[in-house]
Amino acid sequence: MDQPTNAIPTDDRARSRATSPYRFFSADEWAAFRADTPLTLTGNEIDRLRSLNDPVDIAEVRRIYLSLSRLLSAHVEASQLLFEQRKRFLDLADVTKTPFVIGIAGSVAVGKSTTARLLAELLSRWPSSPKVDLVTTDGFLLPNAVLRDHGLMERKGFPESYDIAALLKFLSAIKAGEPDVRAPVYSHLTYDVVPDTFVTVDRPDILVFEGINVLQTRDLPADGTIVPFVSDFFDFSIYIDADERVIRTWYVDRFMRLRETAFKDPHSFFHRYSQVGEDEALSIAEGLWSDINLRNLRENILPTRPRADLILRKGGDHLIEEVALRKL
Numbered sequence: 249m250d251q252p253t254n255a256i257p258t259d260d261r262a263r264s265r266a267t268s269p270y271r272f273f274s275a276d277e278w279a280a281f282r283a284d285t286p287l288t289l290t291g292n293e294i295d296r297l298r299s300l301n302d303p304v305d306i307a308e309v310r311r312i313y314l315s316l317s318r319l320l321s322a323h324v325e326a327s328q329l330l331f332e333q334r335k336r337f338l339d340l341a342d343v344t345k346t347p348f349v350i351g352i353a354g355s356v357a358v359g360k361s362t363t364a365r366l367l368a369e370l371l372s373r374w375p376s377s378p379k380v381d382l383v384t385t386d387g388f389l390l391p392n393a394v395l396r397d398h399g400l401m402e403r404k405g406f407p408e409s410y411d412i413a414a415l416l417k418f419l420s421a422i423k424a425g426e427p428d429v430r431a432p433v434y435s436h437l438t439y440d441v442v443p444d445t446f447v448t449v450d451r452p453d454i455l456v457f458e459g460i461n462v463l464q465t466r467d468l469p470a471d472g473t474i475v476p477f478v479s480d481f482f483d484f485s486i487y488i489d490a491d492e493r494v495i496r497t498w499y500v501d502r503f504m505r506l507r508e509t510a511f512k513d514p515h516s517f518f519h520r521y522s523q524v525g526e527d528e529a530l531s532i533a534e535g536l537w538s539d540i541n542l543r544n545l546r547e548n549i550l551p552t553r554p555r556a557d558l559i560l561r562k563g564g565d566h567l568i569e570e571v572a573l574r575k576l
């Protein structure tokens with residue numbers, strides 16, 4: 249098996265950590281920062297928020313998410329204070345408050361959705377009861393008909409498979425404080441964007457924006473035109489990390505579980521995979537992982553990790569074993 253690209257030899261790791269822009273914490277060290285942050289979610293609520301195959305529980309929320317919630321609360325408060333001060337300074341009485349945007353990046357199957365849902369729920373339960381919305385980038389994928397026309401069906405999730413202009417337009421409207429901004433919706437059942445269906449985001453205090461591509465940059469136009477990156481709209485970004493061999497196992501296990509559940513639905517794009525034998529299904533899942541998702545991880549997702557403000561690194565059991573917080 250290939251050497252995973254995100255595994256760092258121990259000696260090199262110690263050396264590179266000394267000069268790293270991040271400070272690294274074990275899960276227990278990180279947990280100490282929660283201080284007196286109250287736990288506002290019950291075990292049953294956490295069960296509802298987690299994805300298939302993700303064992304996150306109340307202990308993990310206490311260990312990792314309460315400190316994270318406290319850190320984010322400090323960032324949100326600081327940005328609100330800055331906004332008020334700037335407004336006075338610039339005498340801009342009519343300027344609207346804009347949402348605090350949190351980007352969540354990481355590989356397919358690393359568990360971004362669970363983290364995004366948990367965070368959104370925890371933040372909405374702060375004493376100030378902020379309005380928190382959650383949007384995923386899959387709605388901005390090009391429809392399958394377009395991907396097929398361009399020979400991109402095997403490139404789903406790669407940068408060229410997204411309508412990046414629509415995605416930037418969406419975020420720019422959100423950051424401009426516009427009301428009722430619409431985002432398209434993706435269905436994992438049909439494996440396609442749902443026609444004429446949108447979620448509406450109406451001036452939240454916080455927007456959690458989750459997807460594999462959210463920290464990506466791209467070549468700038470030669471004519472010097474200034475075009476933003478998605479992350480230009482972020483106030484805070486999180487990368488969910490794990491050894492690629494571990495993510496492969498999660499992807500394949502999830503595929504085999506979906507075969508017993510979602511794929512049984514005749515409307516499922518993957519329905520045919522619930523009809524084939526276990527060995528064939530396994531090799532299909534492994535093929536999808538290595539030909540599409542692993543390639544994308546190595547070429548386009550992992551290279552964005554150093555751009556995150558915070559990296560949550562998971563162990564094989566899906567639990568977060570290390571947190572890296574950007575110092576600079």
Ligand SMILES: Nc1ncnc2c1ncn2[C@@H]1O[C@H](COP(=O)(O)OP(=O)(O)O)[C@@H](O)[C@H]1O
Nearest residue numbers: 299300355356357358359360361362436506510
């Ligand atoms: N083929 C599928 N059918 C049904 N649900 C899926 C399928 N693939 C992924 N999902 C679900 O979609 C969500 C997003 O998955 P993914 O993009 O792999 O990100 P992550 O695992 O990091 O949250 C997860 O909740 C996952 O369980």
Ligand SMILES: CC(C)(COP(=O)(O)O)[C@@H](O)C(=O)NCCC(=O)O
Nearest residue numbers: 356384385386404405459460536540
């Ligand atoms: C839809 C996805 C590209 C993830 O999209 P995201 O919300 O991260 O933008 C991914 O879940 C996916 O379907 N990948 C294609 C290869 C596969 O079927 O696994």
